[in-house]
Amino acid sequence: MTLTVAETLMHTTVRLECKLKDGNSSTGTGFFFSFKLDGDQHIPVIITNKHVIENSEIGSFVLTKSDAQGKPLLGQVERVVLNGFENLWIKHPEKDVDLAVFPMAPLFREAEAKGVKFFAPPLQDDLVANEKILSDLSGLENITMIGYPNGIWDEKNNMPIIRKGVTATSPKNDYNGLPIFVIDCACFPGSSGSPVLIFDQGGYMDARGNMNLGGNRIILLGALFAGPQHVAQGEIQTINVPLKQVPISLSKIPNNLGFVVKAEKILDFKKLLV
Template sequence: MAMDLAIQLMQATVQVEQPLGDGTRTVGTGFLISDPTPDGRPRTILITANHVLEGMPGAAARIGFRFQNADGSWSYAPQPVEIRDAKGHELWTHHPSRDVAALAITAPPAFAKAAIPLNYLAGDDTFTHYQVEAGDEMMALGFPRGLAANQAGFPILRAGRVASYPLAPAKIFPTFLLDFSVFPGNSGGPVFMTDQDHRHDPTGVQDPQFIAGLLTQQVELNHERLEIGIVTHAKFIRETLARLDDPQAPATMVAETPVEGAKAASAEEAATAD
């Protein structure tokens, strides 16, 4: 049976936060990818926007893990993860030109099992292969303003239409627009397509289920939110993961004209009272 990517990503998406010591916290979104080491050992990687981790001044962040109890209920149990060493050096790997970060973590077994296989990240030819176009629907997961869907700490699912053209190739168009309401705290969340009912693989091999990228910015004009998100292509997640094992691994350097009014859906702006 094919994996239901929406349900799996609901389980693999986590809140990333850091208390600031003054009754507030910075909040972002991340999701877990299963990316074995070169020698085949299992490894769980937290993917988020680079600015989420950069905006956290302390040495440790908290990841919002969730655990299912014997009676079917869920418990929300954030656990610390080191993001800087004793000298303040970053422990995560980031893409040299895009707002993407990757951090190897030790996750509880249930979460390590929920991590999404690497091959679900869109590649260079995914959009062309599945004929993804402006107007197609994608979904996004996140924690707007640090808000979860319930006390168990699951992310909030939203959907929106692809709002820009053209979409590929990523080396020329590294981001695309998605028509949905974005708030601080959404940064780093996965944007994905799972359209099993209406679109099919032209080769007949499988229905399209893939992570298209991650949410990195929102668009504002004259201090007004336009309810448009900016999504960074999954190609750059793949390149960032490659640099975990080889810091000199090739990375696409893109000179992009910024979107007018683009503003990071930043963790810093998601400061909320505990």
């Protein structure tokens, strides 16, 4: 059976589980991404936030196997467990950019040597919202976020949870002078690292009011990393989306807003990987 575009998108994320140095465990979200080189060469990676893998001693994630035709074998998976997990990631060199990448090529080669192939369709760098793409946006757009809120997932099929929302600030602008923007979407523990996309099926209206009918539109706007919360005294603080699955005091009230690192910062990794 041929997958729809939406079904393929649901396979672009991966649930990250970390055992931390203090003995606690956490979950977060990563997504498959591919940097295009000259010719047909690509560099496959997983992208997440720095804080998702921070202080992690052991990390693991589950990959879905594929058949000879490259189609997913739902329910047939392999768990990858890696020691020294934090040190395997390349962190974005800018302090305020909460992104990290994990090169996947060695893992894929090792699996193929054993006759195993994985279904891990990546988001491509041509989907990244650049200046030209952003100029065609209205500023108020419907968004789709894919991830693992509170670590929740379809464990049997190794599938994520989809959330919907809207842009709360225009992704054309740098919120408070930083390469981020804000979304109005339910953002819970485990959602850190989730890709935030525009995904229109069958048509959409551009910034000039022109209706484009037929086909799909997919734009990678960025990756969720933080969000504001009220505290008991009514003060509003910005914190990383929590990772640990622990009871949360009712004195902290999420605003259902999320801060998103702009996807353009992902492209900074290309020169670090080549």
